[in-house]
Amino acid sequence: MIESGFPEFEIFPWYGIFAPKGTPVDRLDKLHAAVEVAISDPVFNKDMTDRGTIMDKMSRTEFADLVNREYERMGNFVKEIGVTID
Numbered sequence: 001m002i003e004s005g006f007p008e009f010e011i012f013p014w015y016g017i018f019a020p021k022g023t024p025v026d027r028l029d030k031l032h033a034a035v036e037v038a039i040s041d042p043v044f045n046k047d048m049t050d051r052g053t054i055m056d057k058m059s060r061t062e063f064a065d066l067v068n069r070e071y072e073r074m075g076n077f078v079k080e081i082g083v084t085i086d
Contacts, residue, residue: 009077014066014070015053016063016066016067017031017035019031028060032059032060036057039055039057040057
């Protein structure tokens with residue numbers, strides 16, 4: 001991106017699990033708890049770390065905030081550089 005004229009642009013991949021809008025809160029809580037168990041597992045965590053992935057636990061609210069910030073940031077970037085769909 002620097003070579004393309006965007007020296008301040010930063011992008012990083014992230015992973016998350018989404019559920020359909022309207023999913024009952026108790027199911028979201030259960031899913032979130034299962035994800036926390038998985039990313040706390042030493043074997044899984046080592047495997048992901050060996051692949052260059054940093055595991056970061058977030059609450060559902062923190063993850064929603066991340067998604068919203070990235071959506072806005074990338075949307076603004078696309079508008080700024082004038083991307084269009086042909």
